[in-house]
Amino acid sequence: MLAFTGPDVLVTYERTGGFAGIQERVTVGRTGAALxxxxxxxxxxxxxxxxxxxxxxxxxxxxxxxxCRVADHFTYTLAYGGHRATxxxxxxxxxxxxxxxxxxxxR
Incomplete structure (x- = not known):
């Protein structure tokens, strides 16, 4: 079972914000298992x-x-290849x- 942290993780992506206060999080492991x-x-x-x-x-x-100074903007975070940027x-x-x-x- 994938721990969704550490060396098993290929990428983590988050999108938050917007008018509706969206919170999405996707974590994909190196084997294709995803949360x-x-x-x-x-x-x-x-x-x-x-x-x-x-x-x-x-x-x-x-x-x-x-x-970021725009009302109701989205914030995107991508963690991949040893980097994490927002x-x-x-x-x-x-x-x-x-x-x-x-x-x-x-899906």
Whole structure:
């Protein structure tokens, strides 16, 4: 069973805020086991390959307050590859990974 912390974790993603006060959290383990808003699921091989490819394109690893002074903004946190960054404005290099991770919340 995946502990969802430590070396077994591939990526953790959080999106919070907005007008409705959304709180989403997705943690994906290296084996494809995932915890999505408290629900367990398993990613298939193609999903894992696509997620890894998208994560490999992430180069923005620093946190920033840019965009945080907007009412009802979202805050995005991505932890991957030994880095953890929080942003209020979604960097373009995060988009493919975030799209895949947010798609898991709709499964």
């Amino acid at each position: 999505v808003n408290g629900e367990r699921l398993t990613l298939g091989d193609d999903e894992m390959r696509g997620l890894r490819d998208a994560l490999d394109r992430v180069v923005t690893t620093e946190s920033s307050q840019e965009g 942003r209020c404005w979604l960097p373009s290099d995060w988009r493919a990974a975030v799209d895949r991770l947010e798609a898991l919340t709709r």
